[in-house]
Amino acid sequence: MSKPASVSFIGAGNLAWHLAPALDNAGYAVKEVYSRNPVHAGEVVERLYDAEVKASLDFSTSPSRIFIMAISDDAIQDVSREIVLPEDAILVHTSGGQPLSLLEFAATKNVGVFYPLQTFSKNRKVDFNTIPLFVEAETSDTEKVLAAMGKSISKNVFKITSDERKALHVAAVFASNFSNHMLLLSQEIMKDNSLSFDWLKPLIQETITKSLTIGPENAQTGPARRGDFETLDRHMEFLSTDEEVAELYKVISQHIIDRYQK
Amino acid sequence: MSKPASVSFIGAGNLAWHLAPALDNAGYAVKEVYSRNPVHAGEVVERLYDAEVKASLDFSTSPSRIFIMAISDDAIQDVSREIVLPEDAILVHTSGGQPLSLLEFAATKNVGVFYPLQTFSKNRKVDFNTIPLFVEAETSDTEKVLAAMGKSISKNVFKITSDERKALHVAAVFASNFSNHMLLLSQEIMKDNSLSFDWLKPLIQETITKSLTIGPENAQTGPARRGDFETLDRHMEFLSTDEEVAELYKVISQHIIDRYQK
Numbered sequence: 001m002s003k004p005a006s007v008s009f010i011g012a013g014n015l016a017w018h019l020a021p022a023l024d025n026a027g028y029a030v031k032e033v034y035s036r037n038p039v040h041a042g043e044v045v046e047r048l049y050d051a052e053v054k055a056s057l058d059f060s061t062s063p064s065r066i067f068i069m070a071i072s073d074d075a076i077q078d079v080s081r082e083i084v085l086p087e088d089a090i091l092v093h094t095s096g097g098q099p100l101s102l103l104e105f106a107a108t109k110n111v112g113v114f115y116p117l118q119t120f121s122k123n124r125k126v127d128f129n130t131i132p133l134f135v136e137a138e139t140s141d142t143e144k145v146l147a148a149m150g151k152s153i154s155k156n157v158f159k160i161t162s163d164e165r166k167a168l169h170v171a172a173v174f175a176s177n178f179s180n181h182m183l184l185l186s187q188e189i190m191k192d193n194s195l196s197f198d199w200l201k202p203l204i205q206e207t208i209t210k211s212l213t214i215g216p217e218n219a220q221t222g223p224a225r226r227g228d229f230e231t232l233d234r235h236m237e238f239l240s241t242d243e244e245v246a247e248l249y250k251v252i253s254q255h256i257i258d259r260y261q262k
Numbered sequence: 263m264s265k266p267a268s269v270s271f272i273g274a275g276n277l278a279w280h281l282a283p284a285l286d287n288a289g290y291a292v293k294e295v296y297s298r299n300p301v302h303a304g305e306v307v308e309r310l311y312d313a314e315v316k317a318s319l320d321f322s323t324s325p326s327r328i329f330i331m332a333i334s335d336d337a338i339q340d341v342s343r344e345i346v347l348p349e350d351a352i353l354v355h356t357s358g359g360q361p362l363s364l365l366e367f368a369a370t371k372n373v374g375v376f377y378p379l380q381t382f383s384k385n386r387k388v389d390f391n392t393i394p395l396f397v398e399a400e401t402s403d404t405e406k407v408l409a410a411m412g413k414s415i416s417k418n419v420f421k422i423t424s425d426e427r428k429a430l431h432v433a434a435v436f437a438s439n440f441s442n443h444m445l446l447l448s449q450e451i452m453k454d455n456s457l458s459f460d461w462l463k464p465l466i467q468e469t470i471t472k473s474l475t476i477g478p479e480n481a482q483t484g485p486a487r488r489g490d491f492e493t494l495d496r497h498m499e500f501l502s503t504d505e506e507v508a509e510l511y512k513v514i515s516q517h518i519i520d521r522y523q524k
Contacts, residue, residue: 072488072490073485073490073492073493074490074492097485097493097496097497117461117462117464117465118464118465118468119465119468119469119472119481119483120483121472121476121480121481121483123476124468124472124475124476126468130464131464132461132464156461158461160457164455164457166496166500167451167452167454167455167457167500168452168455168457168461169497170451170497170500170501170511171447171448171449171451171452171455171457171462172448172462172465173484173485173486173497173511174444174445174447174448174451174511175444175445175448175462175465175466175469176465176466176469176483176484177482177483177484177485177486177487177518178444178447178514179441179444179445179466179469179470180469180470180473180478180481180482181478181482181514181517181518181521182436182437182440182441182444183436183437183441183470183473183474183478184478184479184482184521185433185436185440186433186434186436186437187433187477187478187479189429189432189433189436190429190430190433192429193426193429193430193433195422195426195429195430195433199379199394199418199420199430200379200433200434200437201474202379202380202392202393202394203379203380203381203434203437203438204437204438204441204470204474205470205474206380206381206386206388207381207437207438207441207442208441208442208445208466208467208470210381210383210386211442211445212445212463212466212467213386214383214385214386215449216442216443216445216446216449217446217449218383219381219383219442220439220442220443220446221381221382221383221438221439222435222438222439223335223359223435223439224435224439225439226334228334228335228336230335230336231335231359234359234428235359235431235432235435238428238429238432239432244517244520247513248513248514248517249432249435249436251509251510251513252440252443252510255443255506255510256439256443258506259443259446
């Protein structure tokens with residue numbers, strides 16, 4: 001094992017906000033943070049021991065070896081073409097949804113992916129130690145460096161391909177974004193009827209805990225699971241003032257019915 | 263406050279399994295458990311101090327005052343017509359989705375609803391103290407008895423109308439059944455691609471904790487929230503082997519897009 005390399009961040013959003021200090025604390029000294037908005041870069045720099053705001057994508061004289069793009073999916077390819085790197089630099093993106101091949105036009109062949117599977121918000125503390133980290137690289141040397149960097153902050157580091165990561169990302173959308181949207185819709189229904197969303201919280205917490213413990217296939221309850229069409233009809237009628245929500249109710253209920261009749 | 267009344271259960275499913283011992287321990291002595299299947303009634307009786315299996319719906323000589331129907335929605339009206347009760351008996355159903363008026367043909371005017379908002383499975387311990395309990399009754403005397411019974415096991419007892427309870431029940435379907443279904447679909451995608459569902463668990467737990475802490479409207483992330491149509495297209499293509507799941511992905515994503523563009 002070689003000494004931890006120095007790191008520079010391109011991007012200063014939610015992921016950089018959490019990942020940069022985690023690496024910094026683990027010995028991967030973060031030296032530079034670039035953002036199109038220098039104020040954002042400055043906010044991340046303030047969380048680090050010895051980093052500075054970088055104003056351009058010319059890193060030719062950078063002290064870092066690893067360059068982490070924590071930017072939106074659609075900016076990755078452009079930045080990877082534009083960025084100027086020192087010799088032997090490793091360039092990675094952090095996207096679940098984008099293949100490694102997106103970096104084929106970068107000025108280095110030491111390209112990879114470093115993908116932490118979690119939902120990040122600035123005001124929420126995260127514990128990287130329990131977060132699964134997925135690495136992929138063009139060469140086995142680069143892969144080793146990325147795996148070592150991953151292990152410095154998490155006990156769950158896995159090597160997966162771009163295709164596997166795509167499947168993982170789609171599954172994560174269902175598990176996280178879509179389940180959160182179901183909570184949003186339940187909150188809206190409560191609000192529209194002057195009822196307190198707090199009443200649903202013990203139910204939501206138990207639903208998820210149960211699902212993660214005995215598996216979602218064993219945890220399902222409710223009218224669609226039971227094939228209780230009278231209740232389904234009453235609910236559809238109740239929702240008839242909002243066509244889109246009623247449609248969603250129908251499609252998901254039908255889907256549950258189909259799953260449990262198979 | 264009068265002395266806790268004795269109670270009989272009609273039905274021996276998941277709810278009776280949990281609710282009967284909770285009331286028994288709180289001083290509401292459960293005397294009888296009826297089920298079409300006496301084996302099931304026996305299983306609940308075994309969890310109680312001094313109860314017996316009841317073989318018929320003729321409760322005319324019952325020592326109980328409160329009769330709790332913990333049965334499926336579509337059986338409530340029939341049982342409420344058929345059941346024979348002692349004088350001054352209180353008859354309640356426990357359904358979120360059914361109105362109080364469903365009991366209008368019962369042999370007593372002391373009818374009500376006693377609805378605990380939680381998902382119950384036999385193999386999962388539940389803490390009633392945190393579960394919201396919703397009561398409704400035809401008369402204020404009955405309502406007082408039901409509220410007192412609720413308070414004996416939970417610190418969250420609320421009086422709501424049948425209309426409010428219907429809204430609550432629809433919201434609970436989104437919050438619990440539908441969010442669990444999103445977890446099922448994510449599990450299926452992982453399995454189909456030989457990936458471990460365990461990898462998603464920290465993400466799922468953080469998604470829900472975040473959503474309950476800062477509100478689902480502030481917690482949303484992901485491609486639909488960002489309006490990242492390229493990723494949405496790639497995901498749709500990935501899911502194209504299962505038309506129904508692809509359709510679900512499309513409808514829910516569109517719904518998220520609409521919500522955040524409003």
